[in-house]
Amino acid sequence: ELKVEQNPLFLSMQEGKNYTIYCNYSTTSDRLYWYRQDPGKSLESLFVLLSNGAVKQEGRLMASLDTKARLSTLHITAAVHDLSATYFCAVDYTGTASKLTFGTGTRLQVTL
Amino acid sequence: AAGVIQSPRHLIKEKRETATLKCYPIPRHDTVYWYQQGPGQDPQFLISFYEKMQSDKGSIPDRFSAQQFSDYHSELNMSSLELGDSALYFCASSPGLAVDTQYFGPGTRLTVL
Numbered sequence: 001e002l003k004v005e006q007n008p009l010f011l012s013m014q015e016g017k018n019y020t021i022y023c024n025y026s027t028t029s030d031r032l033y034w035y036r037q038d039p040g041k042s043l044e045s046l047f048v049l050l051s052n053g054a055v056k057q058e059g060r061l062m063a064s065l066d067t068k069a070r071l072s073t074l075h076i077t078a079a080v081h082d083l084s085a086t087y088f089c090a091v092d093y094t095g096t097a098s099k100l101t102f103g104t105g106t107r108l109q110v111t112l
Numbered sequence: 113a114a115g116v117i118q119s120p121r122h123l124i125k126e127k128r129e130t131a132t133l134k135c136y137p138i139p140r141h142d143t144v145y146w147y148q149q150g151p152g153q154d155p156q157f158l159i160s161f162y163e164k165m166q167s168d169k170g171s172i173p174d175r176f177s178a179q180q181f182s183d184y185h186s187e188l189n190m191s192s193l194e195l196g197d198s199a200l201y202f203c204a205s206s207p208g209l210a211v212d213t214q215y216f217g218p219g220t221r222l223t224v225l
Contacts (some may be wrong), residue, residue: 033213033214035216039146040200040218040221041219042202042216042218042219043155043202043204043216044216045213045214045215045216048212048213050212080145088154088155094168097144098143098145098158098160098162098167098168099157099160099168099170099216100145100147100155100211101157102154102155103154104154105154
């Protein structure tokens with residue numbers, strides 16, 4: 001059974017600080033996705049990582065994928081309050097993107 | 113840009129009642145996915161359809177059924193509702209399988225009393 005674990009589950013950080021969220025998964029996959037969810041809202045696609053060593057950056061967020069270690073990271077640089085949300089990684093292990101298995105989620109709170 | 117449309121957005125039902133959730137994918141998207149997200153939980157995959165055929169199945173209870181119609185919209189039918197079915201139900205769509213990403217709709221919040 002595929003397991004996708006994130007840590008930390010909850011992260012409180014000050015504005016301007018850097019931090020990394022980790023996503024570990026148990027079964028081989030070379031497709032990993034990051035989503036953002038605001039409370040009670042839908043899931044917004046942030047990054048799609050499709051190969052080993054893939055790195056993508058958008059604004060203050062940067063995601064990377066190491067398929068050999070079965071690990072993805074989401075790095076936050078100089079956090080701002082607007083980044084407060086829950087971040088999910090999701091893995092497609094079918095190879096056909098027919099379903100995603102989501103991680104446990106990391107609730108990020110950025111304080112002034 | 114057009115997004116995934118779900119209706120209704122909110123639904124309140126009694127135990128043992130039935131509910132039908134509808135999903136209208138982004139135009140020219142032929143693949144639809146359904147997910148269930150309980151309070152404070154991560155989304156759980158239920159079922160997906162590609163070109164009107166079921167493509168994959170997850171943890172969908174036998175009380176639930178779903179289909180995709182000729183215009184690619186999808187409906188999730190839920191019978192004998194239980195309190196534990198209270199959740200956010202998301203539909204996502206994509207332009208075919210094995211594509212870059214799934215685009216999620218706003219969700220339907222189902223409350224079972």
